[in-house]
Amino acid sequence: MDLASGLLLGLGGYLLIVTVLHFLFPESHLDWSNINLENIAMPEGFVWGVATASHQIEGDNTNNWTQFEQREGKEQSGKACDHWNLWAKDHELLSELGVNSYRFSIEWSRIEPVQGEWNEAAIEVYSQMIDSLIAKGIEPMITLHHFSHPVWFEDLGGFYNRENIVHFQNYCKKLFPYFSSRVRKWCTVNEPDVFSIMGYHMGMFPPGQRSPIKAIRVMKNVMIAHGEVYHELKQMSPDSYIGLAKNVTIFDPYRRWNLLHWLTSFALNYIWNGAIISALKKGRMYGVSVKQVKNSADFIGLNYYTHVLTSPFLPQTTEIDLPSRNHETVTEFGYPMYAEGLDRASKWLSKLNLPIEITENGVADKEDNLRPKHLKRHLWMIAKLIQEGIDIKSYYHWSLMDNFEWAEGYSMRFGLYHVDYETQTRTLRASGKAYQSIIKQHQNN
Numbered sequence: 001m002d003l004a005s006g007l008l009l010g011l012g013g014y015l016l017i018v019t020v021l022h023f024l025f026p027e028s029h030l031d032w033s034n035i036n037l038e039n040i041a042m043p044e045g046f047v048w049g050v051a052t053a054s055h056q057i058e059g060d061n062t063n064n065w066t067q068f069e070q071r072e073g074k075e076q077s078g079k080a081c082d083h084w085n086l087w088a089k090d091h092e093l094l095s096e097l098g099v100n101s102y103r104f105s106i107e108w109s110r111i112e113p114v115q116g117e118w119n120e121a122a123i124e125v126y127s128q129m130i131d132s133l134i135a136k137g138i139e140p141m142i143t144l145h146h147f148s149h150p151v152w153f154e155d156l157g158g159f160y161n162r163e164n165i166v167h168f169q170n171y172c173k174k175l176f177p178y179f180s181s182r183v184r185k186w187c188t189v190n191e192p193d194v195f196s197i198m199g200y201h202m203g204m205f206p207p208g209q210r211s212p213i214k215a216i217r218v219m220k221n222v223m224i225a226h227g228e229v230y231h232e233l234k235q236m237s238p239d240s241y242i243g244l245a246k247n248v249t250i251f252d253p254y255r256r257w258n259l260l261h262w263l264t265s266f267a268l269n270y271i272w273n274g275a276i277i278s279a280l281k282k283g284r285m286y287g288v289s290v291k292q293v294k295n296s297a298d299f300i301g302l303n304y305y306t307h308v309l310t311s312p313f314l315p316q317t318t319e320i321d322l323p324s325r326n327h328e329t330v331t332e333f334g335y336p337m338y339a340e341g342l343d344r345a346s347k348w349l350s351k352l353n354l355p356i357e358i359t360e361n362g363v364a365d366k367e368d369n370l371r372p373k374h375l376k377r378h379l380w381m382i383a384k385l386i387q388e389g390i391d392i393k394s395y396y397h398w399s400l401m402d403n404f405e406w407a408e409g410y411s412m413r414f415g416l417y418h419v420d421y422e423t424q425t426r427t428l429r430a431s432g433k434a435y436q437s438i439i440k441q442h443q444n445n
C-alpha cells in the first residue's frame with residue numbers, strides 16, 4: 001500500500017469510529033419553544049420538596065469548612081442564614097411553599113465537637129426541628145454528611161484515611177436512634193464525587209489538595225463509609241429508607257469529531273459516575289473490591305445540575321466558565337442550563353433498579369431571570385420520565401433560600417427565597433411563587 005492510500009484508509013477508519021460514537025452516544029437537545037411548560041402533570045403521591053445543608057445555612061459553625069475558609073483567606077461563612085436561631089421561621093417558609101418534604105443535613109461538628117463527646121443540646125435542637133416539620137405535615141429527609149465535618153476528624157486525615165471511617169460510623173450510630181422512629185428517609189453522604197474531586201483534585205474545597213490519585217482514594221473511602229453505615233443503620237431499623245445523594249454530571253465531548261474529546265469524556269464519565277454506579281451494583285470501583293457497597297441503597301438520590309463539554313484541556317477551577325453549545329443559556333455559575341441531561345442522568349441511574357429521588361436541582365440566578373424557566377423545564381422532564389416508566393419519586397429543589405455556596409461564598413444565589421444577609425429577611429422570588437403554584441395545582445387535583 002502506498003502512503004496516500006494508507007493515509008486515506010487511516011482517515012476513513014477515524015471517521016468511521018467518530019461517526020459510530022456520534023450515533024451510539026447522542027447528546028440530546030430539545031426544541032423548548034415547542035414544549036408547553038405550563039402543562040406539568042406529576043402522578044399522585046409525588047413528593048415536592050426543597051433542600052438545604054447545615055453548613056450553608058446554620059451559621060456559627062466550627063468545622064473543616066470554617067477552618068479552610070480562615071486558612072485560605074476565603075469568604076467566611078459566618079452567620080450564614082442564621083438558621084440555627086431562625087429555623088422555626090424558616091419552617092414556616094416551607095409551609096408557605098407547600099412542600100411536603102424537606103431535605104436538610106445534620107452538622108456532625110455540632111453533635112460531636114470533640115471526639116467521643118456528644119452534645120445532647122444540639123441533638124435536642126435537631127429533634128425539635130424534626131417535630132416541627134412533622135407537625136406541619138412535612139416529611140424530613142436527613143443527610144448525615146453534607147461536605148462538612150468536625151475539625152478533629154479533618155485533622156486525623158478525614159476520609160483520606162480508611163481507618164477514620166469508623167468515626168463516621170460512630171457518629172451515625174449514635175445519632176440515628178434518636179430520630180429513626182420519626183424519620184424514615186436518610187441520605188448517608190452527599191455527593192462523594194464532588195466532595196472528593198473538589199477537595200483533593202481541584203483544591204477548591206477543604207483540605208485544598210491537588211492530586212487526582214488522592215481524590216480517587218477519598219471517593220472510594222466515602223463510598224465504603226456509606227456502605228458500612230447503610231448496613232449498620234438498616235440493622236437498627238429495617239424499615240428505614242436509606243440511600244445517598246449522587247451528583248450526576250454528564251461529560252460530553254466538546255468537539256464531537258475529535259477522538260481525544262471523546263476519550264476524555266469517557267474517562268471522566270467513569271471516574272465521576274460510572275465508578276460509583278459500579279460500586280453500588282457490583283461492589284467494585286476503580287478495579288478494587290468495595291463489597292460493603294454492593295446493594296447498599298434503598299434509593300438513589302440524584303443531584304442534577306448540568307453537563308460538561310470535555311477536551312483534554314478542561315479548566316481546573318470552577319471560576320473559569322466552562323464551554324457550552326451556542327444555543328445553550330449559560331447560568332451564573334458558568335455552566336449551561338441543560339435539562340435534557342436530567343433525562344439522560346435518570347435513565348443512567350435507573351440501571352440500578354432503585355427508586356430515584358431527585359435530591360437536588362436548581363440554579364444560581366441572583367435576579368431570578370432564569371430560575372422560573374429552569375425549574376419548569378426540569379419538572380417537565382421529570383413528568384415525562386415518569387410517564388416513560390422511570391421510577392422517580394420526588395423533587396427537592398436546591399435551595400429553599402440563598403445560602404453559603406461553598407467555594408463561591410455568598411456570590412451565588414440559589415434560593416427560591418432571596419436572603420438579605422444584613423437583616424436576615426427572606427423574600428419569596430417569582431420562581432418560588434411558580435413552584436408554590438405548581439405544587440398547589442397538584443394538591444387540588
Ligand code: FCB
Binds near residue numbers: 398414
Ligand atoms: C451541590 C451541593 C449543594 C449546593 C449545590 C449548588 O453540589 O450538594 O450543597 O452547593 O451544589
